[in-house]
Amino acid sequence: MIVYEYPFNERIRTLLRLEDLYEKFKFFVNQEHAMQHHVALATIFDMLEVAGRADLKSDLLQELERQKQSLLSFRSNPKVVPEMLDAVLNELETVASALVGAQGKTGQNIRDNEWLMSIRGRTIIPGGACEFDLPSYYAWQQRPAQQRYDDIANWFAPLAPLFDALSLVLRLLRDSGGPVKMIALTGSYQQMLQGKVYQMLRLTLDESIGAIPEISANKYMLWVRFTTQGGDMKPKPLEDDVPFELTLCNF
Numbered sequence: 001m002i003v004y005e006y007p008f009n010e011r012i013r014t015l016l017r018l019e020d021l022y023e024k025f026k027f028f029v030n031q032e033h034a035m036q037h038h039v040a041l042a043t044i045f046d047m048l049e050v051a052g053r054a055d056l057k058s059d060l061l062q063e064l065e066r067q068k069q070s071l072l073s074f075r076s077n078p079k080v081v082p083e084m085l086d087a088v089l090n091e092l093e094t095v096a097s098a099l100v101g102a103q104g105k106t107g108q109n110i111r112d113n114e115w116l117m118s119i120r121g122r123t124i125i126p127g128g129a130c131e132f133d134l135p136s137y138y139a140w141q142q143r144p145a146q147q148r149y150d151d152i153a154n155w156f157a158p159l160a161p162l163f164d165a166l167s168l169v170l171r172l173l174r175d176s177g178g179p180v181k182m183i184a185l186t187g188s189y190q191q192m193l194q195g196k197v198y199q200m201l202r203l204t205l206d207e208s209i210g211a212i213p214e215i216s217a218n219k220y221m222l223w224v225r226f227t228t229q230g231g232d233m234k235p236k237p238l239e240d241d242v243p244f245e246l247t248l249c250n251f
Contacts, residue, residue, distance in 0.1 A: 034141035098161040187238035202247035
């Protein structure tokens with residue numbers, strides 16, 4: 001099964017982009033080759049570009065607090081398991097406290113490092129991080145893998161509370177909706193949203209069908225048009241009925 005996600009607003013779009021970069025970073029930093037560690041470091045630079053918004057940290061803190069207050073209202077609900085509720089509340093408190101404790105602008109420690117900024121300036125140029133352009137960086141790449149890993153982990157550490165917070169927020173958002181089985185007749189599906197506000201859409205379908213969803217939405221209407229890929233990889237309209245699961249997520 002393949003899960004496609006579609007953000008309904010710019011805030012969730014930013015969080016999903018950062019999550020995608022974070023997944024790439026975790027993969028490459030845990031490899032051992034110098035080229036893979038180069039990608040991990042370049043991914044941190046990409047994170048700074050996306051996370052540069054000054055209000056991202058405050059947005060996450062407000063959302064964590066809102067989720068905390070919302071969950072506290074469930075304490076009196078007999079259907080709620082107290083231990084599970086307390087575990088989520090404790091996680092919210094821990095993540096929020098760590099984010100509050102993260103001083104300064106996101107990634108300021110990297111911006112203050114002239115050596116890292118010199119590398120960042122060269123990586124935006126195709127082939128700009130060659131050994132003859134950055135001999136000190138090339139020398140660092142020759143160090144043992146564990147030493148390179150420790151350096152990258154140290155540079156990333158001040159960013160960790162932000163990514164812990166956005167990971168928790170996105171997890172709670174994904175858990176907020178339940179999947180509903182749908183069928184797109186002749187490859188097309190529409191649904192009236194009647195002005196109800198959603199944050200994100202999740203669409204799950206069997207990969208063996210070979211269908212690719214093209215999604216668009218506003219507060220009134222949701223459209224899904226399924227396509228397929230031929231040998232030239234160009235999307236082509238799919239005229240078959242397509243079964244899928246639709247999840248509309250909202251805090």
